[in-house]
Amino acid sequence: MTIKNFWNRRNFLGSAGALAGMMLSARRLFGMRAVIPSPVEEKLTGFGATGNVYEELGVTTVINGQGTMTYLGGSLPRPEVAAVMALAAQHFVSIVELEQAAGKRIAELLKLPPDYDAIVTCGAAAGMQSGLSGILTGNNPKFIEQLPDLTGLKSEVIIQKSHRNGFDHQLRATGVKLIEVDSREDVKRAINSKTAMMHFSNFANAAGQIKVDEWVKLAHENQIPAFNDAAADTPPVSHLWDYVNMGYDLIAFSGGKAIRGPQCAGLLLGKKELIANALLNNSPHEDTLGRGMKIGKEEIVGMVKALECYLSEDHAALDKEWWRRLDSVSAEITRVPGVTTSFNVPDVANHVPHMHIDWDPRKISLAPHDAASALRKGKPSIVLGSSEDGLGMNSFMLKPGEEKIIAEHLVQLFKAHAV
Template structure:
């Protein structure tokens, strides 16, 4: 029995991905041990924040870093840092920022919902959101012409949730930021390359600690030293209700330091998904294919097309029944309206693909 089952929660098989709603990642034993050890001791948290920044810098190639409770908190703190800096009066005024540059320019196709609204996170940090262009088409001029004396930063979202075509590139955003003398913040929450965007010239980059890094609920901001100092200063203001504890920081740092040493499991994950599709190939009304992640990462998911005319059930019906069981099976359902269900292999524990196959067959057998 899992620790969650002891409190009356059902067992969960996560075939959806590194999703906050499902607890993001199951951490490695060494990370769990670090969490436990930190929870049983004391530390000067201000010293720990600075020490954590050095570790973040060493891994990412940035000048400094700041740990956070997650990428959403990182977004709010990063925005607050470019508006308030280390000025205590301004820090204490966030999110009320009239009278100082507070506009954050974002491409309209990047004004996403990731479980919450990215524009709301920017607003929490005191930013006045300025969306430019159209949802499927943004010109460089849309961004450059929006910059004015009230502009605090440009904001770029690198995510599968964002519109993937018709948007201006990171390189274009960096060029505009340099030309205009304003910072560029990149939300790279689930991205796997922890060095790329700093090396490209971004001023602040926000990551989740519980997704690709496979740490506990946590995150980080990395970037220019002066801006990171301002990020830490926000813990005296808007960052206070979203502060990360000692155990979260140590768990995150442990996961971060082992990040480059983790084995590449993408080939094994691909083979597991090929096996899953093979097991379902003779199931009436189900056809499977392998689909690479929308953002180009080395993630290969099984995509199952449900033909409701044959199965008597829509993809939504199948999803509902999978989630209602015990164990509850959660799949990736961004395209369920098209009759598609995706299986993400990354969070699956050993042998769980076998349970998923059996459950899908069971659900569909009840419809015939």
């Protein structure tokens, strides 16, 4: 289809109308100055007519000082992402063809090596399952249909004991047995004819004896593919190609976290053959283990746009703003006698500024859990992390001005429980 035929007047006006609606919603969400005429908004009647769908359903919206948590909705998609998703919703396409085209564009954006490709998956966890499925089955239709029955297939995945976590359920769903190891010697003893893959949980890099660069070398020394679950490991932006350059055969990233793409989207990067086999094990293909992890045309297109935007951002300026927000909260709450703050940036996974809030129990009689609960139940509802030692927060998912609201409510809370 040529551009001339595609952009006829009717198609353009229909897409432009949807674009206007999505951009208008984005303007209201992010406080953007109106650039689209407002009459589009007046067409919405019934559910959503108030402009706050959550309020209409009786669901409480929250100020998110905890970060890109899936149970809070991950992140707020960029207005540009909402706009291209609206455009994508106007037409039918072959999903397989779209996945291949989107993967090619993603590989170009990330400047991946010639033997690497990508697909958009239904989150990083879906990428883990489909990626491993493709390693197990290859492109054999019989094997694809029989999963999680591993008769005739390799059936073991090696993982460091310290890297076990709730997300490895996606690996186990394929039918494999996870073989736990601690040391390089353990790995060598564990490798056998049934070994299908070596899996690395990137957020646990510091916890394991074998680090991220060593793990892939050890796998390749034994002709075994290596997978890296790097779901929450942007920023820094360079992680999007660092693990490819290390030689990992497959790498999964969340799309709806710091990249601010659709919440139900992720990236699976890897060797071309493995990416092709992963797609064969995923929706839209029927009778596959991944059929239930459907990714729509809108999410695929939205993920490409989100990545394009993320790569072009001024990351140094963003980091500076995140620090400024935390500093402003700290300046207000530490005026309350007994309250102190400290700061850190995790080495990996949510590599953004974090602030820990502590207080002297002799001056403020309030347990951290009760403090977090009071904030959550307040109006507006504020979500911060809590532990036995105090409260924790980051600022990279806050909307402009919300740091002032958090500071105000924390000051009120601490003063109300002053001894």
